[in-house]
Amino acid sequence: xxxxxxxxxxxxxxxxxxxxxxxxxxxxxxxxxxxxxxxxxxxxxxxxxxxxxxxxxxxxxxxxxxxxxxxxxxxxxxxxxxxxxxxxxxxxxxxxxxxxxxxxxxxxxxxxxxxxxxxxxxxxxxxxxxxxxxxxxxxxxxxxxxxxxxxxxxxxxxxxxxxxxxxxxxxxxxxxxxxxxxxxxxxxxxxxxxxxxxxxxxxxxxxxxxxxxxxxxxxxxxxxxxxxxxxxxxxxxxxxxxxxxxxxxxxxxxxxxxxxxxxxxxxxxxxxxxxxxxxxxxxxxxxxxxxxxxxxxxxxxxxxxxxxxxxxxxxxxxxxxxxxxxxxxxxxxxxxxxxxxxxxxxxxxxxxxxxxxxxxxxxxxxxxxxxxxxxxxxxxxxxxxxxxxxxxxxxxxxxxxxxxxxxxxxxxxxxxxxxxxxxxxxxxxxxxxxxxxxxxxxxxxxxxxxxxxxxxxxxxxxxxxx
Amino acid sequence: xxxxxxxxxxxxxxxxxxxxxxxxxxxxxxxxxxxxxxxxxxxxxxxxxxxxxxxxxxxxxxxxxxxxxxxxxxxxxxxxxxxxxxxxxxxxxxxxxxxxxxxxxxx
Numbered sequence: 001x002x003x004x005x006x007x008x009x010x011x012x013x014x015x016x017x018x019x020x021x022x023x024x025x026x027x028x029x030x031x032x033x034x035x036x037x038x039x040x041x042x043x044x045x046x047x048x049x050x051x052x053x054x055x056x057x058x059x060x061x062x063x064x065x066x067x068x069x070x071x072x073x074x075x076x077x078x079x080x081x082x083x084x085x086x087x088x089x090x091x092x093x094x095x096x097x098x099x100x101x102x103x104x105x106x107x108x109x110x111x112x113x114x115x116x117x118x119x120x121x122x123x124x125x126x127x128x129x130x131x132x133x134x135x136x137x138x139x140x141x142x143x144x145x146x147x148x149x150x151x152x153x154x155x156x157x158x159x160x161x162x163x164x165x166x167x168x169x170x171x172x173x174x175x176x177x178x179x180x181x182x183x184x185x186x187x188x189x190x191x192x193x194x195x196x197x198x199x200x201x202x203x204x205x206x207x208x209x210x211x212x213x214x215x216x217x218x219x220x221x222x223x224x225x226x227x228x229x230x231x232x233x234x235x236x237x238x239x240x241x242x243x244x245x246x247x248x249x250x251x252x253x254x255x256x257x258x259x260x261x262x263x264x265x266x267x268x269x270x271x272x273x274x275x276x277x278x279x280x281x282x283x284x285x286x287x288x289x290x291x292x293x294x295x296x297x298x299x300x301x302x303x304x305x306x307x308x309x310x311x312x313x314x315x316x317x318x319x320x321x322x323x324x325x326x327x328x329x330x331x332x333x334x335x336x337x338x339x340x341x342x343x344x345x346x347x348x349x350x351x352x353x354x355x356x357x358x359x360x361x362x363x364x365x366x367x368x369x370x371x372x373x374x375x376x377x378x379x380x381x382x383x384x385x386x387x388x389x390x391x392x393x394x395x396x397x398x399x400x401x402x403x404x405x406x407x408x409x410x411x412x413x414x415x416x417x418x419x420x421x422x423x424x425x426x427x428x429x430x431x432x433x434x435x436x437x438x439x440x441x442x443x444x445x446x447x448x449x450x451x452x453x454x455x456x457x458x459x460x461x462x463x464x465x466x
Numbered sequence: 467x468x469x470x471x472x473x474x475x476x477x478x479x480x481x482x483x484x485x486x487x488x489x490x491x492x493x494x495x496x497x498x499x500x501x502x503x504x505x506x507x508x509x510x511x512x513x514x515x516x517x518x519x520x521x522x523x524x525x526x527x528x529x530x531x532x533x534x535x536x537x538x539x540x541x542x543x544x545x546x547x548x549x550x551x552x553x554x555x556x557x558x559x560x561x562x563x564x565x566x567x568x569x570x571x572x573x
Binding site for chain 1: 472473474475477480481484485487489490491492493494495496497498499500501502503504505506507508509510511512513514516517518519520521522523524528529530531533534535536537538539540541542543544545546547548549550551552553554555556557558559563573
């Protein structure tokens with residue numbers, strides 16, 4: 001195939017990737033979009049095969065990786081999606097580093113000149129360090145999301161911080177850039193030392209920038225790493241003068257950046273402060289404070305009584321629902337209530353859970369019709385005319401302190417569940433939320449707490465309803 | 467004007483325009499599908515496999531070819547896994563709509 005033909009096929013693949021993302025604007029067109037993505041990828045791979053001398057090794061490795069990927073994708077639980085996505089980001093990052101190393105080792109086989117021209121060297125540098133940071137950062141994010149904290153403190157979902165952390169990161173970043181500059185200005189001789197220094201420092205940096213970020217900021221981290229994996233692909237594309245990689249990488253990079261922005265906005269925190277991390281360190285003393293105040297707690301039977309006598313109910317799912325895998329039980333409860341004539345809807349906060357859209361996927365898995373699932377802006381005005389708000393494992397996203405000037409979370413958009421006539425809250429214990437601040441919602445006169453694992457509590461409510 | 471444009475400039479042109487396209491397309495994605503958006507973009511970013519296949523394919527055994535072959539394997543996990551898991555998730559969103567339609571048809 002001539003280079004011109006190749007470029008045209010790559011263009012078709014790029015357009016299909018754009019259509020894949022466009023399809024996601026509505027659940028109805030989303031599956032077709034994904035199909036476009038698959039066709040685009042097939043065209044990209046087959047076109048590349050026609051311009052490559054030897055493809056048997058690649059086909060073998062693709063079959064191996066493909067089988068692993070398919071098995072994992074088939075088996076993974078929907079509650080494990082955040083971990084899976086983090087793990088996949090790390091693979092793209094590592095692949096980018098390996099390809100960049102291959103370019104450095106053998107530029108001729110990529111159709112580049114040897115020694116590599118300076119422009120391409122700069123691009124290799126960018127692709128490598130972004131890829132390396134994506135890889136190690138995603139590994140840490142994976143550990144935090146999969147709850148591997150018991151195997152090592154770096155995987156702890158609590159922020160890990162130490163004095164001089166930011167200074168250390170800054171120094172490492174400067175060393176990395178310095179090594180990168182030496183690499184770009186070197187010839188074929190002596191290029192490996194700066195390349196290896198740069199890559200190793202980038203791996204270390206990836207670890208260091210993710211460890212200080214705590215569990216509930218994970219939606220931002222995972223979107224950010226999503227974005228990085230795209231920029232890494234772009235870096236490789238620029239080095240190889242390959243427009244397909246540049247376009248696909250830019251699409252992914254901007255998608256991740258937009259998601260990060262949406263997540264930060266939903267927490268009312270600047271992106272930099274999230275990335276600097278260390279938020280939520282003061283959990284202990286505040287929850288101790290909380291115990292002195294009185295809460296009203298009830299049994300699942302009480303909840304069943306209140307729910308069945310309500311006309312309208314809004315359920316607010318949070319991370320507790322994901323941890324307890326309670327989505328199917330909740331669906332059953334809602335069906336029971338609906339047959340009794342209760343109007344039930346779900347209210348979703350953008351940062352509920354551990355990744356963007358986490359709650360929507362869990363509810364979709366439990367077969368909840370998506371017209372019952374309402375985004376925050378669309379449902380907030382309805383709380384005041386709602387009989388019961390049922391908070392399931394959410395905390396900070398319903399904290400009315402966010403409306404009080406001077407509180408640490410002031411300005412964060414919340415679900416206004418405190419406006420409902422009755423508030424039911426299911427939590428495992430009275431511990432403070434991730435933000436480490438107490439939640440006045442729990443002490444309101446109209447609030448009743450139901451302690452226990454989300455799934456067990458909801459199942460007992462269902463039994464009580466019968 | 468007989469001079470040709472440096473490929474780097476052409477690349478940057480493509481890059482900047484693609485960011486704009488991405489920006490506008492992604493803002494239209496419904497929040498309910500943000501998780502599938504991540505898994506689809508993840509699968510798309512595994513297009514680096516193209517670079518890996520070229521790296522693995524010079525026909526001679528070299529360090530670059532070995533690194534390329536490993537990269538093909540890693541990226542392929544993402545390509546297949548990413549699209550597959552997206553398909554699984556999106557099927558769940560789809561299923562209800564069909565069911566809803568049937569119910570509407572019945573009534």
